[in-house]
Amino acid sequence: MPSRARRQRAAEVFASYRPRDERASQLWDDARQMLLEALACLNLENANAARTAAGLTVRYALYLEDIGAWSRSTGGPIPFAHRYVVAYADHRFRSLGHKGADTSLAKLSEIGRAYQPHLWPGKVPTLRDRTTMEPYSTDEQVFYRAAALDYLTLRGDARIATSIAAGFGAGLGPNDFRLVHGTDVQRGHDHLWVTVAADTRPQARRVAVLPEWADMLEHAASLMGDALLISGTTDDNRNYTSRVTTPLKKFTGHSVSFDRMRVTWLTGRQAAGVPERAIRHQAGLADSARFRRFDDHWPMWDDETVARWITNGGTPA
Numbered sequence: 001m002p003s004r005a006r007r008q009r010a011a012e013v014f015a016s017y018r019p020r021d022e023r024a025s026q027l028w029d030d031a032r033q034m035l036l037e038a039l040a041c042l043n044l045e046n047a048n049a050a051r052t053a054a055g056l057t058v059r060y061a062l063y064l065e066d067i068g069a070w071s072r073s074t075g076g077p078i079p080f081a082h083r084y085v086v087a088y089a090d091h092r093f094r095s096l097g098h099k100g101a102d103t104s105l106a107k108l109s110e111i112g113r114a115y116q117p118h119l120w121p122g123k124v125p126t127l128r129d130r131t132t133m134e135p136y137s138t139d140e141q142v143f144y145r146a147a148a149l150d151y152l153t154l155r156g157d158a159r160i161a162t163s164i165a166a167g168f169g170a171g172l173g174p175n176d177f178r179l180v181h182g183t184d185v186q187r188g189h190d191h192l193w194v195t196v197a198a199d200t201r202p203q204a205r206r207v208a209v210l211p212e213w214a215d216m217l218e219h220a221a222s223l224m225g226d227a228l229l230i231s232g233t234t235d236d237n238r239n240y241t242s243r244v245t246t247p248l249k250k251f252t253g254h255s256v257s258f259d260r261m262r263v264t265w266l267t268g269r270q271a272a273g274v275p276e277r278a279i280r281h282q283a284g285l286a287d288s289a290r291f292r293r294f295d296d297h298w299p300m301w302d303d304e305t306v307a308r309w310i311t312n313g314g315t316p317a
Contacts, residue, residue: 134260135260135263135267135268136168136260136261141168141264143252143254144256145165145216147248147252147254148160148161148163148248149216150251151248151251157247158220158224159229159230159243159244159247160244160247160248161219161220162217162220162221162224162229162230163229163258164216165209165216165217166180166194166213167261167262168213168264169209169265170208170213171261171262171265171269171282171283172196172207172262173258174241174259174262176284177228177230177258178230179196180195180196180197180229181224181226181227182223182224182225182226182228184196185218185221185222190307190308191208191209191307191311192209192214192217192218193206193207193208193307195207205281205282206303206307208282210310210311230244265283266279266283269282269310274309274310275309279310282306282307282310
């Protein structure tokens with residue numbers, strides 16, 4: 001618990017600070033306790049820093065009001081609240097540029113961790129990181145599909161088509177592509193499957209391809225044979241992603257991000273109501289040490305059950 005002296009100091013700062021935002025004034029009473037607790041926990045060195053923190057705390061209070069209204073309108077809980085705070089900070093601080101926005105967000109997250117530590121990660125991603133990890137829109141996916149098919153038709157090269165289809169359709173990450181050959185794409189009874197070799201993981205995993213990408217991936221992969229999907233060769237050259245991004249940019253004027261394709265798949269499955277454990281299983285995240293301690297608390301399914309969750313958008317059957 002903060003000392004009485006620090007609480008007194010926080011109260012003095014509070015008394016000397018007045019919000020400029022008219023809406024903040026309406027929240028003043030509700031924000032008071034948050035402000036006192038947060039400032040007392042921060043061990044601020046001077047009054048100016050304390051006043052800055054006071055202003056940011058009020059912004060945080062405003063933000064909580066916004067997401068509270070959103071939660072009430074949707075009738076659901078607020079998952080990963082720090083993500084919404086990050087989005088709010090982006091909106092408020094984007095005009096400051098990357099460096100200014102990240103500095104302001106760091107201060108805001110410091111208050112968030114002091115007041116609600118269970119909602120905050122150890123490190124908040126920077127604005128630059130977040131803008132390069134946004135999911136692709138539906139229109140962008142349509143564009144990349146058309147570009148990949150055109151490249152396959154005109155150049156007879158299936159690398160772009162297999163990479164686009166496996167990225168959007170199976171959520172393969174950049175490192176996964178070093179492990180997947182054309183022969184690893186196989187049609188099962190109900191699904192098209194991609195087998196990702198074990199590499200550093202305990203065992204290989206089978207990933208069910210989304211129906212809307214299955215035909216494209218199956219056709220393009222059949223042209224690759226034993227070659228890696230991403231390179232068209234049997235080696236795993238370290239610059240393998242450039243074998244797709246470079247020709248695609250020359251062909252269309254636009255490159256593609258393998259990380260963003262994976263994020264698109266992950267967020268799409270989450271939005272469809274697929275259980276988190278099933279998403280982790282298919283994405284290869286279930287084998288990560290940071291998730292292993294939770295495994296006992298998640299139900300375990302076989303590959304076919306997980307595939308039904310993934311491809312049917314959260315419907316188990």
